Amino acid sequence: MKKDYSKLTLKDYFVVSSMLFALFFGAGNLIFPLHLGQMAGHNWLLATGGFLVTGVLLPLLSVLAVAVTKSKGVYDVGLPLGAGFALAFMVLIHATIGPLFGTPRTATVSYTVGVAPLLPAGWQTWGLVVFSALFFAAAFALSYRQNKIVENLGKLLNPTFLVLLFVVFFVAFLHPMGKLSLAKATTAYVNAPFINGFLEGYNTMDALAGLAFGVTVVTAIRMMKKNESVSVTTTKAGVFSMAAMGLIYLLLVMVGVMSLGKFKLSADGGIAFSQIVNGYAGTAGQAFLAVLMTLTCLTTAVGLVAAFAQDFHEHFPQLSYHTWLFLNCFVSFLTANLGLQQIIAWSVPMLMFLYPLSMVLIVLSVTSPLFNRDGRVYFAVVLFTVVPAFFDMVVSFPAVVSQSAFGQAVAAFRLHYLPLSALGLSWVVPALVGFALGVVWHVAKRRQTSRQYQVNLEKE
Missing domain, CATH: 1.10.4160.10 (Hydantoin permease)
Structure with missing residues (x-):
């Protein structure tokens, strides 16, 4: 057929x-x-x-x-x-x-x-x-x-x-x-x-x-x-x-x-x-x-x-x-x-952790043709995003976690050192820094590869 x-x-x-x-x-x-x-x-x-x-x-x-x-x-x-x-x-x-x-x-x-x-x-x-x-x-x-x-x-x-x-x-x-x-x-x-x-x-x-x-x-x-x-x-x-x-x-x-x-x-x-x-x-x-x-x-x-x-x-x-x-x-x-309340209470912390990672990966995927989907750019952005995203997750947990000594220590550190943390967006500035460093790393590596290629051509 x-x-x-x-x-x-x-x-x-x-x-x-x-x-x-x-x-x-x-x-x-x-x-x-x-x-x-x-x-x-x-x-x-x-x-x-x-x-x-x-x-x-x-x-x-x-x-x-x-x-x-x-x-x-x-x-x-x-x-x-x-x-x-x-x-x-x-x-x-x-x-x-x-x-x-x-x-x-x-x-x-x-x-x-x-x-x-x-x-x-x-x-x-x-x-x-x-x-x-x-x-x-x-x-x-x-x-x-x-x-x-x-x-x-x-x-x-x-x-x-x-x-x-x-x-x-x-x-x-x-x-x-x-x-x-x-x-x-x-x-x-x-x-x-x-x-x-x-x-x-x-x-x-x-x-x-x-x-x-x-x-x-x-x-x-x-x-x-x-x-x-x-x-x-x-x-x-x-x-x-x-x-x-x-x-x-x-x-x-x-x-x-x-x-x-x-x-x-x-x-x-x-x-x-x-x-x-x-x-x-x-x-x-x-x-x-x-x-x-x-x-x-x-x-x-x-x-x-x-x-x-x-x-x-x-x-x-x-x-x-x-x-x-x-x-x-x-x-x-x-x-x-x-029950609905239990599901929502425990899902919010996971979303606070996974959403920033997902957002940066989505943006990196859409813009990936600009840097040939170089894993170095991905690595730098995700590395700088994952820690503040983890902090946002900890402070979003129900009181048994967020009000513990560990949870309160994380909250204090986050508010003191990470911009926009009071808004729940402590990952934004680090992610942008990671992207800038990743692009610099990508460009430097590309230039190094290009110079090496020229050297090899001259040797031939």
């Missing part, structure tokens, strides 16, 4: 873009922008600008990093620093966005925000057990056949989710709960709205997910068997899907700000979303939210478990793709039942 190697049509690009959007847009992408709007109040525009840097620009750059370096995933992005670093980085990324934090959160958030308010108080614990078991069984089934992931996400689940989400927007903007200009900002967002919005974007985990999803996206595009560059297709689809995500973030933030006209600042975005839909439609609104949350969380869970299984099968082939898939779903099910 003759294979179809024609170019991708506009419809094909739409499906790939829809798949990318579905992979990225999950639990945190709904609740964190809403909560950001409530915290930022009338300073919502500056806060949204910061959030879009880490919530949209960085994920887009992570997609471009995979395209520019022709990588298959997170392992290849770290490879200029050696196979050992690349493997360790891959395992840390997948553990964080996988069975330890990110993937369990997809089930726990959809249950806590959507389903739990519909159940009697005595059913909450067993309700989570049953819901998370069914949730990860569905994620396993939808990601079982790798060649069906594009179809399952891009053609089915994501379009349904978007229709439901825009119903929420239509109602919220047709009957606003309050005025954007009158909403009160919290202290943090009065003083530094952009920086706090920037840090809030960490919670989406999308910059990390973008690196991990590389293998899923590349595999899916190749299975379409079209005569089109994988890197070009990934780039075009990435730009389109991230633009759509940016627009939705903006609308969610505005809905969060307007909700302050009727409700007080919520403890988290999940509570805020539940209050908003209940305010408009009561129990029917809560049921609507349950469907909406489950759909968006399920699409992300499919991408996360598939990417985990694909990468781990490639680097640890003793176990099949399906075995890794099952193990990830099972461990994620167990972790999900620890």
Whole structure:
């Protein structure tokens, strides 16, 4: 049978873009922008600008990093620093966005925000057990056949989710709960709205997910068997899907700000979303939210478990793709039942450590043609980034770590010696210093090689 190697049509690009959007847009992408709007109040525009840097620009750059370096995933992005670093980085990324934090959160958030308010108080614990078991069984089934992931996400689940989400927007903007200009900002967002919005974007985990999803996206595009560059297709689809995500973030933030006209600042975005839909439609609104949350969380869970299984099968082939898939779903099910607050409390420190490393590797990958992907530049930047990132992680841990003698010593050292540490950005200046030193090292080595080449020519 003759294979179809024609170019991708506009419809094909739409499906790939829809798949990318579905992979990225999950639990945190709904609740964190809403909560950001409530915290930022009338300073919502500056806060949204910061959030879009880490919530949209960085994920887009992570997609471009995979395209520019022709990588298959997170392992290849770290490879200029050696196979050992690349493997360790891959395992840390997948553990964080996988069975330890990110993937369990997809089930726990959809249950806590959507389903739990519909159940009697005595059913909450067993309700989570049953819901998370069914949730990860569905994620396993939808990601079982790798060649069906594009179809399952891009053609089915994501379009349904978007229709439901825009119903929420239509109602919220047709009957606003309050005025954007009158909403009160919290202290943090009065003083530094952009920086706090920037840090809030960490919670989406999308910059990390973008690196991990590389293998899923590349595999899916190749299975379409079209005569089109994988890197070009990934780039075009990435730009389109991230633009759509940016627009939705903006609308969610505005809905969060307007909700302050009727409700007080919520403890988290999940509570805020539940209050908003209940305010408009009561129990029917809560049921609507349950469907909406489950759909968006399920699409992300499919991408996360598939990417985990694909990468781990490639680097640890003793176990099949399906075995890794099952193990990830099972461990994620167990972790999900620890509860949302525990998952978030312990995930934040890991994000404070991994996000700076991921950000510098993404930027280095995108700019790598300028210095021939020289491992020296990578080494200098990562070396100067990893220590302050570790300090940021320590002070972000729950009190059992951050308030210990070690934690307090790290906090004092960090505040005294590292610029921007009070803002949670102590890694920025060292990373820039590392980049400057790395480029100087690269240029010096290139000149040395050139001189040696000239000497050898003269000898001949």
